[in-house]
Amino acid sequence: MEQRSAFATARRTKLFDELVELFRTEGFAHLTLDAIAARLKCSKSTLYTLADSKEQLVTAATVHFFKHATEAVEANVAATTGPRERIAAYLTAVGEALSVASIRFMTDLDAFAPARAVYDRNTRIAARRVQELIDEGVSTGEFRGVHAAFAADLAATMMVRIQQGGLRASTGLDDGEAYRELAAVLTHGISA
Template sequence: MTHLTPPGAARTPRQQQLFDELLAHFLGEGFRDFTVDGAAARLHCSKATIYALAGSREELVRTVVVEFFKRVSRGTEEALRGPGDAEQRLLAYLAAMAEQLRPASPRFLRDVAGSPVASGVYERNTRIASTKLAALVAEGVARGEFRPVPTGFIAEVISSAMERIQQRTGMGGIEGPGAYRELGLLIVGGIRAG
């Protein structure tokens, strides 16, 4: 009998392989129509093996989406800690964000926006990212790189724009990496000192 892997517990190599295959499938094809039966057939394993990854379909969706956004976060952290002034790091962070999100198909992002479980994960990660960017803006203000601006407002603007980018709504025909680059240039251009 296959047992549910407790949260935080290490997966077996086979479980990690299946989980990575599910993540790749979700990123490429979305998950709105995902079923455990379909996953078991596609991955050539039993439903019990799938349920060992998470106790229900919704929990599995949440776990996969959380893992994706953890990977996005890890891939963007270096830009925040990297060399350069606040402007360079802000632009590098948003460029890294665009690059990390590149594997996510439009269908995956639509499914994230349409799923209460997944959209909650995205919204939480967006708030965390906008808080980090607001701290970077505050650092730039303190060093005189940026003009004095209300960082809470800047964080809200960034958060709102990132949500719209994810939902692909009202972006004037620009998507993904280009949208993040333009957001960075817009923010930096609006707050640059002098």
């Protein structure tokens, strides 16, 4: 029984990975459940084991995408020392994690309220994480005594503009470049 459960969990994870890859590269608004099942080479009933509707499937896939992105980002931060380097590593890794998402995926994500809510929640979590890293730098004296919540809010605001494509439209920077610039501006602006 335990072996069967492990297989089911592995199969479920593989399907979510494939689903995220499909959505990440092509978006999801235009896809029907029939099209998704055909692309993943599974039945619609298999998709219904993952979620009860296309909307729930999209939301679950979005959660899956951000869960893996967060793990990759935190692994980069854990491999870095020093507050300035950790903030730069964090924001750069966020940019790298999001840069694999097509413009169509990001547009669909922004237009679909449940998926946008997942993105917004992750942005708030990222802002808190940036605030923690700033507080760490202030306490060690590497950063001047800045208002960490303001700096984190500034970062969160830019993250939303990046996600919505506003920054790309006004600057021409792709998401990865925008996150690297945000890291540079933020870390230089708060240096002691």
